[in-house]
Amino acid sequence: MTEPGAADLDAAVEGRASGKRILRNAASILLGDVAGDIIIAIAIALAAVSLGPAGFGRLSEAQAFMEPFAALAALGLGSVAITVAAQRGSCDGALRGSILGIQLVAALIAAVVGLGAAIATGRSSLLPIMGVLAAGFFVAPITVSALLPYQCDQAIHKRLALPFLVSVVRLGTAYLAFYLYNQPLGYQLSGFASSVAAAGLGVVWARRHYPAKLEIDRAVVVQLLRLGWPAAVLEFVVMAYTKLSYFLLHSAGATVQGEYAAADRLIAPVLGLAAALFVSSLPTLATLSAQHRYEELTTLYRRSIVRTILSLTPVAAAAWLLTGVILRKLVPEYAGAVWPFRILSVGAMFMFLNQMSTSFIIALGKFRLIMFVALMNLVVYIALAVQLIPRYRAVGAALSTATMEGVNTLMQIAIVFWLLREARHSKPPIA
Numbered sequence: 001m002t003e004p005g006a007a008d009l010d011a012a013v014e015g016r017a018s019g020k021r022i023l024r025n026a027a028s029i030l031l032g033d034v035a036g037d038i039i040i041a042i043a044i045a046l047a048a049v050s051l052g053p054a055g056f057g058r059l060s061e062a063q064a065f066m067e068p069f070a071a072l073a074a075l076g077l078g079s080v081a082i083t084v085a086a087q088r089g090s091c092d093g094a095l096r097g098s099i100l101g102i103q104l105v106a107a108l109i110a111a112v113v114g115l116g117a118a119i120a121t122g123r124s125s126l127l128p129i130m131g132v133l134a135a136g137f138f139v140a141p142i143t144v145s146a147l148l149p150y151q152c153d154q155a156i157h158k159r160l161a162l163p164f165l166v167s168v169v170r171l172g173t174a175y176l177a178f179y180l181y182n183q184p185l186g187y188q189l190s191g192f193a194s195s196v197a198a199a200g201l202g203v204v205w206a207r208r209h210y211p212a213k214l215e216i217d218r219a220v221v222v223q224l225l226r227l228g229w230p231a232a233v234l235e236f237v238v239m240a241y242t243k244l245s246y247f248l249l250h251s252a253g254a255t256v257q258g259e260y261a262a263a264d265r266l267i268a269p270v271l272g273l274a275a276a277l278f279v280s281s282l283p284t285l286a287t288l289s290a291q292h293r294y295e296e297l298t299t300l301y302r303r304s305i306v307r308t309i310l311s312l313t314p315v316a317a318a319a320w321l322l323t324g325v326i327l328r329k330l331v332p333e334y335a336g337a338v339w340p341f342r343i344l345s346v347g348a349m350f351m352f353l354n355q356m357s358t359s360f361i362i363a364l365g366k367f368r369l370i371m372f373v374a375l376m377n378l379v380v381y382i383a384l385a386v387q388l389i390p391r392y393r394a395v396g397a398a399l400s401t402a403t404m405e406g407v408n409t410l411m412q413i414a415i416v417f418w419l420l421r422e423a424r425h426s427k428p429p430i431a
Helices: 004-074 077-088 093-120 124-137 140-152 161-180 184-209 218-248 254-266 268-290 294-330 332-363 367-392 394-426
Strands: none
Touching (some): 004 161, 004 332, 093 140, 093 218, 161 184, 218 254, 218 394, 294 332, 294 394, 332 367, 332 394
16 A cells, blocks of 8 residues: 555656646747737737727627537537547557548538528628638547647647747738738638638648548547537537627627627737647546546646736736727727627636636546537626626626626636546545
């Protein structure tokens, strides 16, 4: 038997090692993404300024309408695959090939349903933009298949150059759109070009480091679909309530949608950091869960909550104070985005915490539970949004989102601690 004191010491040491591994991989993701994100931000700013709030609002509405269907096409298999890979011991060609095959079929279904829904809801004028977005559904699975083994092995550092190269394509094609076709469709074509570049470069890189032949394994397909459907519902519902503001703001006009879109895009860097930590931490968390090392998971979760709050509070405060001055002086046509952004900057801290909590729940294999959480979030958001958005428009949309994310934070923190407590009590004894 292992001495209790020694076991606690080993758990503490291993917990610190796990935390360092997560942070190191997240740093690799951020280092690879930071230059690319800056360049892409310039491309988005070019579109926003050149199109104006109305044109940018039309582009953002089309993107927001199709993004839930893009999530449906992904079927939630990105996070599920990492959990399955931890159980299998590797991210082999059968797993990657099966995911690619499933997602390509799902892309066709999602594209047809999404475009049909656009016609049915009176958005036929946005169909050209939405058609380009639907074409991207078929490119995304290739990128996912190429990226997956790096995520599973926490080896993102091997592809650090890719985000920068893809962003160069995005900025170059955005300038082409500006000079040759300064319309919402032109900038969406720019986004599609960068997606194609990401897929092509991703395949080239993956062949260098992970040359396994991709194949479809029926048993793996069945396992992925059995485990993945709650995650698919989760991602669809999360994207639906995240983008529902644009749908409800439709009657307010494209200018208001453009102002809200500007605020929404300004918080993207914080969400990008959350996504990096999510992608980086999930393989480690899934491995710790598979090994029943729940004490380490509990310690890691507590530390993560404290560090997140301490790190993001001053960022949110600075954003609240500085944004009004920056927007009103540099881009006064977007002055209406100031208060929505201030409110969303508070909500972004909750979003960050929620991403972190979700990674723990998924690592514990509780896909149906996180699906239930997402459905509850949708109910809370709708209850708020139908009252606040018609009255306060973009500000109401931001209030609905931030409040819902705050409720979600309390709910998910309680759930994660409950799951970890139950897991610690039921885990096999240490031999």
